[in-house]
Amino acid sequence: MTEVKLAGESFLTDDFLRQLIDVGEVDILVGVATHNNAKTIGSIVETIQAGILTYFPRERAVIVNADGGSRDGTPDLVVSAAIGDARSPSKLYALRTLHSISAQYASSPARGTALRTILAAAELLRARACAVISPESTQITTDWLPAVLRPIYSEEFDLVLPTYRRHRFEGILLSNLLYPMTRALYGLRIREPYALDFAFAGRLGSRFLAQNAWHDETARAGSETQFTLAAIAGGYRICQSFLGNKEHVERRSADLVPAMRQTAGALFASLEPNFSLWNSRTGSQPIPTAGAEPEFTLEPLRVNRKRLREMFSIGVAELESVFQSILCPSTLAELQRIAQLEESRFRYSAELWVKTVYEFAAAYHKSVISRDHIIQALVPLFRGRVFTFLVENRNGSAKDVEDNVETLCLEFERLKPYLLEIWNGRE
């Protein structure tokens, strides 16, 4: 029996609900979660609008903005993309009305709630195909929409994840942890399991919306990753689509902790409920990919390697008691040994890194300490791994980088039995 939500319990405001009523059933929904993105959102929404008008002119479409309390006029910029009775502001001809609506879901941003708002809109509007676009994706082109939506619309896929042409040093968390570990455990070579630009079928969105994970803080934080994992666990059809260049975004050092929560934290959290799914899978399979293969670009990029190495060593020293709860003695000993090495000799090998990650995953599963502390403790170790990755790939070709990532993936796959061994016991 479907749980009936009283109006007072709903996270959807009356105003948003009213807007949804006015929109009615749609074929395509494009969701954008924002918080003070006035600098970028205007051109992004304009491109989304052009994509809809160019590639889906006959479809009933809506742009849904879930805003976390912007104070810079971001929602107004999104709403201005609507095309109604008056002459279209776009140079492109609009066959039908294009709605662009906005809802403030909270007074402060929460990614999971933003996604939940978009999913709710998709369900209420019975959207057949939905895309989520990041408000920071300034490299978006009109071709993005057909790239992510057509596999759903025309080929009945349920989830379309992006692939990009990335800088070799962009997305190292992805290439050194998320991608290889998801691939090794779940058996699918999903290049970007944590994606901020993706598309999904309405049926998948409804399934994910119905999950009770919204009350879990971790799940709300890593909802994009959870979304991908839910699709894998549910046996949904997944594919990838090439979207072109991924713009390099400067991140502050402090951003790594929340990023780790949203990615590794979500991934670790998924292992327990999906144990029966991943424990029996061996190896990995490619998934259908449209467009070009992902590749790395090699232009110069300044990175403070020395700082990374220092933070690793400091972390190993200061968090020794924490690591004793999480890691096997041999792994910890090895980490302490390399922490003493000079920079020129420092190397955080693939095998050691994989063992580290798996031991953290097992510790997370057993909640040896607070799970959030476990995630935070991984950060300095990851910095050490980043240092090695930067060094190993600084002079390599794009193929060399790709090969190194592939080697790491195979290492994750090779050591999967190790994870299974320590999952409920210790080495």
Next chain:
Amino acid sequence: MAFKQDVPWYKDAIIYQAHVRTFSDSNGDGIGDFGGLAQKLDYVEQLGINTIWLMPFFPSPLRDDGYDIADHYSVHSSYGTLEDFRTFLGSAHERQIRVIIEMVLNHTSDQHPWFQLSRSSQENPRRDWYVWSDTDTRYPDAGINFLDTELSNWAWDPVSKSYYWHRFFSHQPDLNYDNPAVREEMWNVMKFWLEVGVDGFRLDAVPFLVEREGTNCENLPETHAILKELRRKLDEQFPGKMLLAEANQWPADLRPYFADGDEFHMAFHFPLMPRMFLGVKLEDRKPITEILQQTPAIPPSCQWCLFLRNHDELTLEMVTDIERDYMNDKYAHDKTMRLNRGIRRRLAPLLDNDRRRIELMNGMLMSLPGTPIIYYGDEIGMGDNINLGDRNGVRTPMQWNGGWNGGFSVTDPEKLYAPLIQDPVYGYPAVNVFSQRRTEHSLLNWTGRLIAVRKTTSVFGSGSIEFLYPANHRILAYVRQLGDETILVVNNLSNAAQAVELDLRRYKGNILIEMFGKNIFPRVGEIPYLLTLGPYHFYWFRLRRI
């Protein structure tokens, strides 16, 4: 019989487009005639019609169903005599029904004596009555109207050994309006019929009267000058008569046909019509509101003519390429339904015989600003037969009853000018006047009630229009006003029930009275006025402050 001279009468007109050939056969030859048409005037009157527009009934080889006129001063023998026409006209006038007739100004049949003389030699006095050329390269910018059959606007005449200009079929040579004699003679033709007693003319194909190099030969200033001259003479000699322009043009190009109220009284709003179909299929009011926003204001004495279907294909000339493709895909997926740049289907088949959609479309026809035209047979939901070729599939015999030849004629069925519609859904045993008269809630009776309600007020014919733009784009809502009278019209263009909140604060304090059932609805207050509508439902509310 003198009409009550409410000028302008055409603003309150409800026009019924009929073809004498298709309506009723009184002499058993299988072809409709004026005797039969006269016999059916009671039917037309009971429906609520006050104006009949007759398609061409002149002598003609009938290669374009009479639009190829071979004699402007007579009646085709199949339809009767001039006296029969006068009798019919008198009977119509007795019932306070006006009659406007077709007048094809632009061209004649190639069998017309004028053309026969014109082609006979270069020295013939009628030579210059048509547009001749030694080459077929003049006026290259003029588009071809009948794309499915014509490759050029020039045709070679083997008798004259030269080319003649034709904007329609090659057997319809264009008259040369640069020739004063042509202009004078065409006025004489009109004058003849006005003296017989007709109440006005639908002037066919008026944009094409004059040709000039370097132009597309449409809507030229010289054409407007000629039309104004005709109007001047009409007002001078026959006040109270009406000219209706057939000009398939964008709204901005249609506006000049009204001039300062001294050219045409009325013009068809061609661009609106396909957008009504588009709006219902898209379930989105945007195409309708957009085109009406682009429609310029016209002089107070002038009027738009609105229609859903007519004897021609549902023209998709005045839409964008995207709209045309969409309309073809949705309404004419079978390509044999397409003709020239349009769709040759009747109203009911176009709307999948969906009674609700048919009612909605008629509701909009009767409530949007303009004079409505009902195409014969659409009031009972007649079907079509695209296998009859050209546009003949929408010109089949009127279906009066389920008996012999649908009550159209007593002749053998094989002798009918065209076969009746016979399929189980639209065929005459299923769809006919007799059975619908017996059914209280038939489409026929509903249409009669719709017309009756419309005629309770002059607001629809003469009032202003202001669109409301509720956030629910599936709702087309507008307010019509004339003097103290205000009517709110709300249309649900969607297949699903809808809720809509209307900003009616300007009308605060008014009680809404639904015009068909006359029930009262809540008073308008400060908060948005909530209405719910069933699929394809519409409301007409009279706003009353008591």
